[in-house]
Amino acid sequence: MSLLTLDNVTIRFGGLTAVDSVNLEVQQGEILALIGPNGAGKSTVFNLITSIYNPTEGRISLDGKPLVGIPTHKIADMGITRTFQAIRLFTELSVLDNVKIGAHCRGKAGLVHSFTRLPSMKREEAEIEEKSLEALGFLDLASKQDEIAKNLSYGEQRRLEIARALVSKPKLLLLDEPAAGMNPQEKVVLMEMIRRIRDTGITVFLVEHDMKLVMGISERIAVLDYGKKIAEGTPSEVRSNKAVIEAYLGSGKFKSRIRR
């Protein structure tokens, strides 16, 4: 069953068509990767799904409900959360507070009201703390809850961002280059985490340049080039797709990366 549907989605920035008539379905419960050369339009697709941009043309829907026009801050309420290419943490706050902030942004009480001491706010605060600890546990960060975020290793900081995105139990998790800057050991841990997340029923849609990771965890892969979808299929189908190999580099570099 299709959870997220992009129907003929296009966005133009002046004379540049960054995403060009893209049709894509993300199936419930799968791990789907979106790959493509630098500037192909991958992050723009995520920005369209999360209403940071409105498409010039086309429709996007989640569970059949239109997303276009929904304000960005309401997208999480619809069941979509994301991480960003560059880590966005409150580096001076504790690990736990970083996750709680993610939950507060969605809670009825809101961040400001949470500082008041009404009983209903206290109850919500306690619930948020519980959910935040659960999300940290899931990402193997429970023992780090009181650490200051900036003291975590790079891989742990990336996992903390995922914990923050998970705290509201989304239907769809968007991961934008989750392995960027990670060492090989951290990538192995990350792959395991992504599988674990999917196994809870959360659909995972990721943009990633690390081909070993993409080929290792994705059930399906879609490929963008100059904003157009040029291929879609299983890792082995994409790996041997001529258009993909040609589009990616025009040099041997991608060939060797994609065929590993």
Ligand SMILES: Nc1ncnc2c1ncn2[C@@H]1O[C@H](COP(=O)(O)OP(=O)(O)OP(=O)(O)O)[C@@H](O)[C@H]1O
């Ligand atoms: N707000 C914007 N205004 C103008 N051009 C933009 C805007 N956002 C993205 N672009 C352009 O759209 C194209 C696609 O960018 P995008 O960041 O989506 O690519 P990408 O595939 O994610 O690249 P990378 O792998 O390098 O992160 C690029 O040419 C980029 O410069």
